[in-house]
Amino acid sequence: xxxxxxxxxxxxxxxxxxxxxxxxxxxxxxxxxxxxxxxxxxxxxxxxxxxxxxxxxxxxxxxxxxxxxxxxxxxxxxxxxxxxxxxxxxxxxxxxxxxxxxxxxxxxxxxxxxxxxxxxxxxxxxxxxxxxxxxxxxxxxxxxxxxxxxxxxxxxxxxxxxxxxxxxxxxxxxxxxxxxxxxxxxxxxxxxxxxxxxxxxxxxxxxxxxxxxxxxxxxxxxxxxxxxxxxxxxxxxxxxxxxxxxxxxxxxxxxxxxxxxxxxxxxxxxxxxxxxxxxxxxxxxxxxxxxxxxxxxxxxxxxxxxxxxxxxxxxxxxxxxxxxxxxxxxxxxxxxxxxxxxxxxxxxxxxxxxxxxxxxxxxxxxxxxxxxxxxxxxxxxxxxxxxxxxxxxxxxxxxxxxxxxxxxxxxxxxxxxxxxxxxxxxxxxxxxxxxxxxxxxxxxxxxxxxxxxxxxxxxxxxxxxxxxxxxxxxxxxxxxxxxxxxxxxxxxxxxxxxxxxxxxxxxxxxxxxxxxxxxxxxxxxxxxxxxxxxxxxxxxxxxxxxxxxxxxxxxxxxxxxxxxxxxxxxxxxxxxxxxxxxxxxxxxxxxxxxxxxxxxxxxxxxxxxxxxxxxxxxxxxxxxxxxxxxxx
Amino acid sequence: xxxxxxxxxxxxxxxxxxxxxxxxxxxxxxxxxxxxxxxxxxxxxxxxxxxxxxxxxxxxxxxxxxxxxxxxxxxxxxxxxxxxxxxxxxxxxxxxxxxxxxxxxxxxxxxxxxxxxxxxxxxxxxxxxxxxxxxxxxxxxxxxxxxxxxxxxxxxxxxxxxxxxxxxxxxxxxxxxxxxxxxxxxxxxxxxxxxxxxxxxxxxxxxxxxxxxxxxxxxxxxxxxxxxxxxxxxxxxxxxxxxxxxxxxxxxxxxxxxxxxxxxxxxxxxxxxxxxxxxxxxxxxxxxxxxxxxxxxxxxxxxxxxxxxxxxxxxxxxxxxxxxxxxxxxxxxxxxxxxxxxxx
Ligand code: SF4
Numbered sequence: 017x018x019x020x021x022x023x024x025x026x027x028x029x030x031x032x033x034x035x036x037x038x039x040x041x042x043x044x045x046x047x048x049x050x051x052x053x054x055x056x057x058x059x060x061x062x063x064x065x066x067x068x069x070x071x072x073x074x075x076x077x078x079x080x081x082x083x084x085x086x087x088x089x090x091x092x093x094x095x096x097x098x099x100x101x102x103x104x105x106x107x108x109x110x111x112x113x114x115x116x117x118x119x120x121x122x123x124x125x126x127x128x129x130x131x132x133x134x135x136x137x138x139x140x141x142x143x144x145x146x147x148x149x150x151x152x153x154x155x156x157x158x159x160x161x162x163x164x165x166x167x168x169x170x171x172x173x174x175x176x177x178x179x180x181x182x183x184x185x186x187x188x189x190x191x192x193x194x195x196x197x198x199x200x201x202x203x204x205x206x207x208x209x210x211x212x213x214x215x216x217x218x219x220x221x222x223x224x225x226x227x228x229x230x231x232x233x234x235x236x237x238x239x240x241x242x243x244x245x246x247x248x249x250x251x252x253x254x255x256x257x258x259x260x261x262x263x264x265x266x267x268x269x270x271x272x273x274x275x276x277x278x279x280x281x282x283x284x285x286x287x288x289x290x291x292x293x294x295x296x297x298x299x300x301x302x303x304x305x306x307x308x309x310x311x312x313x314x315x316x317x318x319x320x321x322x323x324x325x326x327x328x329x330x331x332x333x334x335x336x337x338x339x340x341x342x343x344x345x346x347x348x349x350x351x352x353x354x355x356x357x358x359x360x361x362x363x364x365x366x367x368x369x370x371x372x373x374x375x376x377x378x379x380x381x382x383x384x385x386x387x388x389x390x391x392x393x394x395x396x397x398x399x400x401x402x403x404x405x406x407x408x409x410x411x412x413x414x415x416x417x418x419x420x421x422x423x424x425x426x427x428x429x430x431x432x433x434x435x436x437x438x439x440x441x442x443x444x445x446x447x448x449x450x451x452x453x454x455x456x457x458x459x460x461x462x463x464x465x466x467x468x469x470x471x472x473x474x475x476x477x478x479x480x481x482x483x484x485x486x487x488x489x490x491x492x493x494x495x496x497x498x499x500x501x502x503x504x505x506x507x508x509x510x511x512x513x514x515x516x517x518x519x520x521x522x523x524x525x526x527x528x529x530x531x532x533x534x535x536x537x538x539x540x541x542x543x544x545x546x547x548x549x550x551x552x553x554x555x556x557x558x559x560x561x562x563x564x565x566x567x568x569x570x571x572x573x574x575x576x577x578x579x580x581x582x583x584x585x586x587x588x589x590x591x592x593x594x595x596x597x598x599x600x601x602x603x604x605x606x607x608x609x610x611x612x613x614x615x616x617x618x619x620x621x622x623x624x625x626x627x628x629x630x631x632x633x634x635x636x637x638x639x640x641x642x643x644x645x646x647x648x
Numbered sequence: 649x650x651x652x653x654x655x656x657x658x659x660x661x662x663x664x665x666x667x668x669x670x671x672x673x674x675x676x677x678x679x680x681x682x683x684x685x686x687x688x689x690x691x692x693x694x695x696x697x698x699x700x701x702x703x704x705x706x707x708x709x710x711x712x713x714x715x716x717x718x719x720x721x722x723x724x725x726x727x728x729x730x731x732x733x734x735x736x737x738x739x740x741x742x743x744x745x746x747x748x749x750x751x752x753x754x755x756x757x758x759x760x761x762x763x764x765x766x767x768x769x770x771x772x773x774x775x776x777x778x779x780x781x782x783x784x785x786x787x788x789x790x791x792x793x794x795x796x797x798x799x800x801x802x803x804x805x806x807x808x809x810x811x812x813x814x815x816x817x818x819x820x821x822x823x824x825x826x827x828x829x830x831x832x833x834x835x836x837x838x839x840x841x842x843x844x845x846x847x848x849x850x851x852x853x854x855x856x857x858x859x860x861x862x863x864x865x866x867x868x869x870x871x872x873x874x875x876x877x878x879x880x881x882x883x884x885x886x887x888x889x890x891x892x893x894x895x896x897x898x899x900x901x902x903x904x905x906x907x908x909x910x911x912x913x914x915x916x917x918x919x920x921x922x923x924x925x926x927x928x929x930x931x932x933x934x935x936x937x938x939x940x941x942x943x944x945x946x947x948x949x950x951x952x953x954x955x956x957x958x959x960x961x962x963x964x965x966x967x968x969x970x971x972x973x974x975x976x977x978x979x980x981x982x983x984x985x986x987x988x989x990x991x992x
Contacts, residue, residue: 057989202987251992253984265982272979279739281731299970301977304738304963309764313731316724316761320704320735323722324743328735346725436988439980481720481743484699489668489714491723492707501670502715 026197026243031090033098034192037115038107039076040069040083043185047105048085050189050206054198056256056433059246060089063550064431065097067622070286070369077139082114089196091245095397095550097430099625103195105188107131107162109140116146121154126191128184130163158237162187162228169227170220179217183224190228197243200229252435259398259427260287262434263357264294266405267329268301273406274413274445276327278303281317283310283336286369287425288359291331311339315356319343322352325449325480327409329355333425334363334376341384346492347418348388348516351467351476355412356390357405360424360546362621371621372426374546375597380420381575381604387513389520391415392575394422396549399434401427404572410445414526415519416475422574424596426547426623450477453485455498464488466500473526474519524576530569530584538565540636541588543613545571545601548594548624555594555629564637574601582609590636592616594624661692668718674709679830679856683777684716686836693837694844701744702736704729706758708750709784709858710777727758730765733772738960744844747774751792752782755811759791763820768959769848775840776813776853781862794941799861814936814951817851818929824848825932825952829855829879831870835948842950848958855942866942882935882949887919890945898938906934908945924953 034051038044045066052064065086074081088098100120106112108131119125132147146152147159162184170180186207193200203225211218232238271278282292284307296305304321308314315330322328332340337358347354360376362368380392391411395404401423408421453462454477464486467476479486488500496503497511532541533556544552549570556568569584571577585591585605591613593602599615606613616632618624666688674680691701701719705711707726714721724732729747737745754762754776765772781799782788788801792813796805817825824846828839836854843850855866869878880890880898889897889911897911897919906920926932932952939946971977 053987057987059989059991246991249991253988253990255983255986255988268977268982269979272977277739279735281735298977298982299967300974301979301982302967302971304967306735306738306963308731308734309760312728313734313761313764316728316731317735317738320732320737321739322735323732324736324740326735326739342725343728350722436983439983481702481740482699484697487698487718487720489670489717489721489723491714491721492725493723 026241029242029244030092031088031094032103032196032242032244033086033088033101034103034105034196035084035086035101035115035118036105036188037082037084037111038185039110040071040073040081041076042083042107043182044083044085044107047185047189048087050203051192051198052087052256052431053206054193054202055087055089055244056254057202058198059249060244061092061094061247061249062087062089062256062431062433063094063097064088065426065623066429068370075139077108077110077136079110079114079140082111084111084115089244091247093247093249095553096623096626099627103192105192107184107188109136109142109146112146113140113142116152119155122156124156124158125152126158126160126188128162128188129159130161160191160231160237165227165231166224169223173216173219173223175216175220180220183220186221186224187228187231190225190230191232192228194229194232195238195241197241200226249433250435254433254435256431257399257402257434258290258429258431259395259401259423260290260359260429261294262399262401263395263405263421263423264291266402267291267295267327267355267409268298268303269402269442270406270409270445271301271303271327273442274327274409274447276325276413276445276447278329279306279318279321279326280304280329280331281306281308281314281321282331283308283314285311285333285336287361287428288331288333288336288357290428291357291359311336312343315340315343315354319347319350319352319354322347322354323350323480325447325478325482327355327413328353329357331357331359333359333361333369334379335366337376337379337383344390344418345384345386345388348384348390349492350490351416351516352418353412353416353478354418355408355421356418357421357423359428360422362619368621370425372424372547372623373596373619373621374422374424374548375600375619376422377545377574377597377600377604380422387517389517390575391417391419391520391523392422392573393419394546394572394574395427396546396570396572398427398430398432402434402437406443407572410443411523411526413445413447414475415473415523416478417520422546424547447478450479450486451483465498466490467495468498469515474515474522521576523573524579527573527576527578529580530571530578532584533568535560535565535567538567539589539640540565540592540633541567541569541585541590542592542594542633543569543571543585543601543605544594545574548596551624551626551629552594554626555624555633558626558630559633566633571601574604577608585609585611585613589640590614592633592636594629594632596624661698663688663692665698666691666718668716670715672716673712675860677859678709679779679858680710680713680777682830682833683775683836683854683856684713686833687840688717689833690837690840694841696744700742701746703746703748704733704736705748706753707784708753708782710748710750710856711753713748727753727756728761729753730758730761730770730772730774734765734768734770734959737771738963741771741960741964745772747772749774749776750783751776751778751780751790751813755791755813755816763816766817766820766822766849766851769823769956770959771848771961773840773843773846773850774852776851777856778813778853779856779858779862780810780865781858783858783861787861812936813853815933818933818936818952822849822851822952823954823956824850824950825936826851826950827853827855827948829866829870829948830857831872839950842953846953848956868943869946870942878945880938880945880947882922882924882947882951884922884924884950886922887916888922888947889919896945900931904930904934906931906938908938924950926952927954
């Protein structure tokens, strides 16, 4: 694809993991993102993992300020952003220090040697220069004067030296693009469009990028460059998508297929804000985005919109979920459709705002006072956020209930190629508004009873204001089954409590059976939910490569569980539940099915590594063997 | 979803049409009854359809209000009605959305939602029943209770400076601010009518007697025999005066404050002429602060009524403009709007 040719033949790799690391102000997210985009255009399978600090700009050169972007490209289907980088691009000593522990022996490190001065070394906490003291002897280190070359090539472009220096990330991008034979045209075009209104910056970035590319080509520093061929993906049209974009587009799709106006009430919070940003661009779909005064107003306004007949949505992350709890309880009582999207992050409290965790499952399940069951749907990959959002919307509208959709920071910012769906096959969501009175009095007069339920779904009629004869009042007080009138009668309260629970439990009849990736004779099942999907799949693959039979199941519906889940769990001798929390799903499975689920957990703000997953699964086989020996 | 009203004349309704079948459960003698009556009597006069009218409330005695109106309604949670109303009013500009709230609901737990709904100028009509006490929880001081108030939760007197609801609303950039009281049905109906007619957020404070926990809180100014000397009616374009024979009035002093004077001593021509539409809120703020509490001459009526674009309308305009620019959203197109590639 690239027109720029290369004399030395390039070596073919099946996959590579590259980690770009630098100061928060160095533009590493952008560099990684552009590298990913050109890899996507080449047709590689890919997965990305942006890993950045919570501080917008921590002190330059400090460890706290290091921002990294990891991308895994491959010629075959992959499920994670990779355990260990094969290549680390470190723009300064802090970036090296913060990331070197992730590298396996033999990895390649490319450093910006200009940044390794005494001041930066001290800021990173190095007592001696790692480039000279032999501490990196396990790696292949390339020292490239990125800053000085960038300044040199841009100096007669009219940019000030201080500004010129800021283009060095494009130099790094050019160099890595050469090293992995990425086409340069797409990046050049992107630079031209992105900086069209800043001609000086455009020129500096363009020059830096090409200088990096030519540096690789002409300086005989690297023995060869590499090629990662296109992956064999299912035929179709693809785009590289983040979980937050897929979620936003899922909401638009739900609005389109239901014919309901979309209303998003939300308060900015990391890592959920990008859903608001994305939706606010698409007003020509009739989308209303409301940046509320707080989290409570975010969900409150969405509930008000739902009362008026719109598709009401609120988006947030952990701390916001705490604040929304009371309004969710009201939505349970009102029995109105409402979507609550929780992009989970590390907690408790402010916790790790930019790091991932899946510790809000119990909160979603039980985090409201009184008996207030809410269906829960979870996305497993960035692209799956689209489907999961549509499913959550479908359940909310059909069952007149708030639904919680769980994604997380890893899915929100991570990307993967998404095979674009055929719009004609998207699930149709039927609002089925009430159109007429539904109850006849003895005297023949007709009334509208807001809590007269559909006998099959137990959903109540949805009657937005505007129709004469259907005027009704609803509220947070307990209400009489049928009429909806306020009553404090104990027997009625118990009946209503059980009805609300039965309605949510009944959704089990309306969701697909548990999908098990099964092998003959497997005695071990690994079951997970959410963003652990990729890591579990990678671990399972590795175990199977050893010739062992292991099954994998991944849950999209967490409340209710699929109807067949109990029977499935009982088929296995060992059930392993990996989670990025202290074992929340495993506790639910134990409580629900009396299954001796084994919990495997980590909470380090990053996804599981495939190697750790492999070890945890392997341990289940050891356990099986031990118990077999004990028996014999 | 938008409901278009057929161009047939709206059938005349009566108070009965607007009253629900639910038994009203406020304490006998509570001021809430007369406010409910005023609203139910006003509605037929407004000539609006029942089905396009929504009453929303939070928690408190006043919050039971929607149950008694035969319209669409929601009794929500404490303090949050303005937030819920914002979502409803912005998605359904065809509806008349009323928010009924109290001093605890609107000014304590829900203060944040109130001020933001006001500054955004969401098209809602807010009726704040101010009884200066917590009634539903049986008698604790509220954010409008006077300093040193002895209640169940403040046996040695409360320490807190109360809010002045109108000053707060004016400070929050409200475009319509008015005050009335539960002893004067005619004045209530006229004030509610004006609030309803205003496009944007309307804020009405109603002095309401809680005869169980704070009886007579406003007696000194709203009692029949005290009214003429203690209530200062505001009429747009008229000099502000009060008293049995209008013998007292307000003047604007050079330092910008407002003072009560004897009309005879200054001359009618020197009295302050009320101007609801004054863009600068300073004078309205002065008027709202004229009395230190309901024991001094207190202005009632419409303090401020200015025009500013309404929030939901502006949202709709942005949607219209975007649609004009880019055409009605086509999802298949959106899917392919980024950089895509084809496999196979
Ligand atoms: S407690 Fe006071 S405000 Fe509440 S209903 Fe009784 S009298 Fe009215």
